[in-house]
Amino acid sequence: MASIKQTLLLLLATTSALHTTRPSEDPFYIPPPGYESTPPGTILTHREPPHPIAALNLLPIKLHNAYQILYRTTDSFDNPTATVTTLLIPHSANLSTLLSFQVAQDSASIDCAPSYAFQFGASTATPANLLGTLISQNQLLLITAALRNNWPVLVPDFQGPQAAYLANKLAGRAVLDSLRAALASHTFTDLSPTAALTMWGYSGGSLATASAAEQHPIYAPELRILGAALGGTVPNIHTALSQINGTHSAGLIPSGLWGLANEYPAVNTTLTTHLASSRRLRRKFTKARGQCCGANIARFTHRDISRYLEPGDAYLTDGVLRDVYAANALGRLGTVPTVPLFVYKSVTDEISPVEETDELVSWYCAGGARVEYRRVLVGGHGPLAVKGAPSALLWLGGRMGTTTLTALADVKAGKLLGDVLRGKLEKVLGEPLGGWIGL
Structure with missing residues (x-):
């Protein structure tokens, strides 16, 4: 316990010294006049993040480059709005692939958005609240596993400028328009405008990912999305x-x-x-x-x-x-997804009963969707976020043609996750991943 407290105190001291500007005070997040007349997905402005991308505020991520893009999207009432997405490009990146990772922000404050939380020195921590943006920062460790496979990773602030947590219709549109903006960014990012697209989200991130999959055939049918991984789904x-x-x-x-x-x-x-x-x-x-x-x-x-x-x-x-x-319930946000889906859910999930995910998957399948569904027999909602990650990564790699999709084995999944990253995740989780890693 003492080591955790010391780490959080160090985190607070670091963030206090850097004075990273929060989104609520940053003019970059304000769209220019007249943006409302632009099509969804239009890039309004872009920049490199003011501070390096770092997991837990303390673990710098080695990247070739990173970009923040302010883009136009659409809210729950079909009105124009704008939000930010962060594009992370690893060294030796395969620029013909792109993974959109939806972070479970699970907050009603724009100052908890991943575009801010992922920067070195970013935090809402105070002496009375040492946690700050720690929950969002933890998820950067999972993103690092994708970056290790040379995939550029896109991380949208899908809750929009008002941090509308659980407004899933808005969230799905923000994800799709983030992909549109990323493909249009090739002039300054070198990302292929025809990149193979995939999506991944767990828990709150799965809400946005599923919403994007459901709205994709209607809202953004031109996007070539090859697959979406949904973990810890919360249909109702x-x-x-x-x-x-x-x-x-x-x-x-x-x-x-x-x-x-x-x-x-x-x-x-x-x-x-x-x-x-x-x-x-x-x-x-x-x-x-x-x-x-x-x-x-x-x-x-x-x-x-x-x-x-x-x-x-x-x-x-x-x-x-x-x-x-x-x-805003899943299954009511658009139509049956045409995107292939990988769904993984603990049968003892304490946030949302597995039976509701069973029903959602059945509805998808009855409508012609292609779904690989894994009901995991051990572990709850939180542990599966980490322990289910290697299987999701393998499946996503198979969809993008960058990994041979074979029967999952601990050793293969462990290599995909990376020994160093695996160790960090075990510390965050507080227990060894062990045989869970292959599900």
């Missing part, structure tokens, strides 16, 4: 919010409610109306709107969220909220 928002109340993950409830409030004015009005009369409880719940996922998980762990609302079950029973949950 209402069920998940009900299931995680009072658990370690209860902090995702205020994050999700405020995220939807950032996109839907009706949700904002309704949620504000239902806040508890206690000033202390209102202040604590409202503070979650400006905090990153890790801080909210820590603050609300094992808490009963009904304490913060009146009536306590309003977040599950209010008609406005239920309608918005339904509008």
Whole structure:
């Protein structure tokens, strides 16, 4: 425990010294006048990240180059908006391939976006909240595994400029328009404009990835997407919010409610109306709107969220909220995906019941989708994020033609992940990957 605390204190000291500009204060994130008339996916401006890309703020990632691209996309109401995507290009990159990795930001604050969180010195940490952007930063370790295979990796801020967590319709469009922008960036990135495209996301990242797959045939049919890997899927928002109340993950409830409030004015009005009369409880719940996922998980762990609302079950029973949950449920965001899918889910997932993923996969298959579905018998939601990664990487490599897709073996998956990276992930997870690595 002491070593973890020392690491977090070092992280805080480092970030305090660097004064990295947060998105809420950075003019780069503001689109230029008239951008609304441009087509979705249009590049509005670009730059190299102000600071190097570094995992956990402390582990620099060796890259050939990195770019941040502000691009035009479309919100949940078909209105123009703009967000940022980060393109990471490794040394010896295969510029005819591109993986879009959707980070589980799981926060209602733009200052937790991966375009910011991945920079050396970026954090929302304070002495009272040492977690800062740590949850997002951890996922850069998985991205590193993809970079080791010479794939350029695209990381969109798919929650948009208002950090609309759980606004999955917006998220899917932001992913697709990020791919459009990346393909159009060839003049300054050298990425092939005909690159083979794949997508990958776990948990909150799988929501955006699945949404992109469902909207792809209608919203961006010209994109040649060869496959999408979805892990830890959460098909039904209402069920998940009900299931995680009072658990370690209860902090995702205020994050999700405020995220939807950032996109839907009706949700904002309704949620504000239902806040508890206690000033202390209102202040604590409202503070979650400006905090990153890790801080909210820590603050609300094992808490009963009904304490913060009146009536306590309003977040599950209010008609406005239920309608918005339904509008953003997987299977209702577009149509059956034409993109081949790799879906992996723990049968003991504590965030979302596996039966709902079973139903989603069945619906996809009944509509003609090509799905490889793996129901993993051991481990919960969190561990599978790491332990399922090698299988997802192998499958994605097979789709892009850069890896021979054969029966998974521990030794092969271990090589794909990399011994050094594997060791770092084991430290983050707190246990050895062992035989899990091949699923």
